[in-house]
Amino acid sequence: MHRFPPTVQKTCCSEGLLKPCFPCTDGRSLLLSPCPLDQSEPRYLERDLLESRVREMEEENQQLRLQLSQSQVAAVQGQDGSYGNAQWVASADTGPEDGENTAEERSTQKGNHTTCARRPMVEKCELIHVACVCAGHNASRDVVTLVKSILFHRRNPLHFHFITDAVAHQILSSLFQSWMVPSVQVSFYDAEELKSEVAWIPNKHYSGIYGLMKLPLTKALPSDLTKVIVLDTDITFATDIAELWAIFRKFTDKQVIGLVENQSDWYLGNLWKNHKPWPALGRGFNTGVILLLLERLRRIGWEQMWRLTAERELMSMLSTSLADQDIFNAFIKQNPVLVHQLPCFWNVQLSDHTRSEQCYTEVSDLKVIHWNSPKKLRVKNKHVEFFRNLYLTFLEYDGNLLRRELFGCPSQPSADSLRSALEDLDEDDQCYDFRRERITVHRLHLYFLQYEYVPTDESVDITLVAQLSMDRLQMLEAICNHWEGPISLALYMSDAEAQQFLRYAQASDVLKHRKNIGYHIVYKEGQFYPVNLLRNIALRQANTPYVFLTDVDFLPMYDLYDYLRKSIVQLDLAHTKKALVVPAFETLRYRLSFPKSKAELLSMLDMGTLYTFRYHVWTKGHAPTNYAKWRTATTAYKVEWEADFEPYVVVRRDCPEYDQRFVGFGWNKVSHIMELDAQEYDFVVLPNAFMIHMPHAPSFDISKFRSSSSYRHCLTTLKEEFHQDLSRKYGAAALKYLTAERNI
Structure with missing residues (x-):
């Protein structure tokens, strides 16, 4: 094996240069380790000689790594891939520069087991940063499914960075605030x-x-954020x-962007005439999944480039034609050394004109x-049913x-406060479930x-x-036919x-055309129907x-x-x-010829x-009317x-909210009117207004009220507590x- 000459060994951490260090004097360590950059040194100079020597060594080291890995089989067999407080994978810094695993690495990684040399992938509580651009109602729904798939597999804290319009900000901020997922942070940036x-x-x-x-993420995201998916x-x-996050370790000192090759022929220019x-x-790169080294991008002047x-x-x-993807690819065409090609299974692109099936041998x-298509789930692929079911x-x-x-990772204060509130409840209380x-x-x-409704006459x-x-x-649908104004549900x-x-809703000829319904x-969560919580949410919106x-x-009367x-x-x-x-x-x-006037209703x-x-x-509920x-x-x-008394009323929006202690059946409207x-x-x-209740099967909660003495006892207890709070x-x-309650 070659030894580095003294001149090469000298270019190491002792001089504070961002150069590969080779602590090879004892013959034990062959991995590159990045060191701090001396800002006074011109970028990328004096590196060509060193990189050529590295490539020479890599060829010899391939055989050595294989021998080492084989000698360590006995030590790692039977392990589940978890050592101490870190997650482990095959060494991330020993693969080829194009980001593809070597043949022996691929062959030993099946089933998440590996016989290669192992090193930490990410630390146990290392924070992983993820960024998404999300605007509008549809994208807000889509991003929830993405987040679910990430949360399902993750074992690390996450920080989501959302670039949003006003609509998506409102939706996602309330969603994450109410979701209360431990070890998840969320930040929003105004699009x-x-x-x-x-x-x-111009974008088609x-x-x-x-x-x-x-494109401007380096400007939008915090200046101290160094890398993001x-x-x-x-x-x-x-x-x-975390497996994707670990690939940042594979980047060379020059690489700043990680991308998967485009799996369609779009950039080959042969899809149609002209x-x-x-x-x-080559085929170009797809920007659906990007690894960005923000710190390096800022350093090389990404904004200007x-x-x-x-x-x-x-x-x-x-x-x-393809938005940011066109500009990323044109930039990479001029600066190929800056891109790190990710294995294609990190972005299997499903559309009618891709070669995604060549990306994998097994799903x-x-x-x-x-x-990756406006058609989404309707794309053509021989495994599309499998993909659709996964989605x-x-x-x-x-x-x-x-x-x-x-x-083992710190929890959020909100989770701690909720846990404390639960611990304060008496589990022996007969009404524990109601209080919970x-x-x-x-x-x-x-x-x-x-939802696109803007009030035309706000007064x-x-x-x-x-x-x-x-x-x-x-x-x-029936309510929409009777009420043309805005609705909050x-x-x-x-x-x-x-x-x-x-x-x-999307299939209904009535509902799909109504944009003034929120x-x-x-x-769902818990044992009861949270009727007053639901009313308050609809009221607030x-x-x-x-x-x-x-x-x-x-059903309200026509023209109400x-x-x-x-x-x-x-x-x-x-x-x-x-x-x-x-x-x-x-x-x-169940079938009623709805009255068109008060006179017809009286008849x-x-x-x-x-x-x-x-x-x-x-x-008694409506007798005072x-x-x-x-x-x-x-x-x-x-x-x-x-x-x-529990009538249905029209009030100013700033009226008091419903009392949320009342769930299921009983006293939920009575308490509000009180x-x-x-x-x-x-x-x-109102002398010329009316509404008609349509028949339906009894709710599950009214059945519980009628059949359970415990339910009725707890409702009485809640009523007494409400009276005390009201006083x-x-x-x-x-x-x-x-007094009125006692006189009944």
């Missing part, structure tokens, strides 16, 4: 601030301006992202699947299961579908507010049910000054939206504390086709609060509620 960096580039790609925003939103991971792609190195490249090529190409070899697994996977702790429900944090995905506009679960989904669903709802998914608080199994807006003006809700009562009726018939009431709401089982007076009323009239009265709202019945909040004036 508006980056638009000026790339808006000058369907991603629009957001498809160019990976950049991902498209249509990516699915099939392995631990096809003229941007310049690229990609701009100059884009300006030069646009003089002849006029626009980009178990795959690391990352990239749905659907994460799409419908219960995200609550990903809230697992990373033992109150502190449960449900995952929340706001604006699950596209009087009104939003219908309601909540529902999967068994009430069929009511949505909280939907209590599992991850799988949310996808069923998505397919239902659908907010609250993911209403973006009009007034709200109509109703339930999804009621216009009638309520006129009533708001006439009764001066802007300057008075009023709750406008919409009288409620019900039918026991149906007299014929027994309709009844006042809950006339047979709970008359005074239906006898309403029959002949032509003007609005005031009614007084009575015990158990607090409105405590705040001195006047209840005013502390509103003083002596609230004593009347306790």
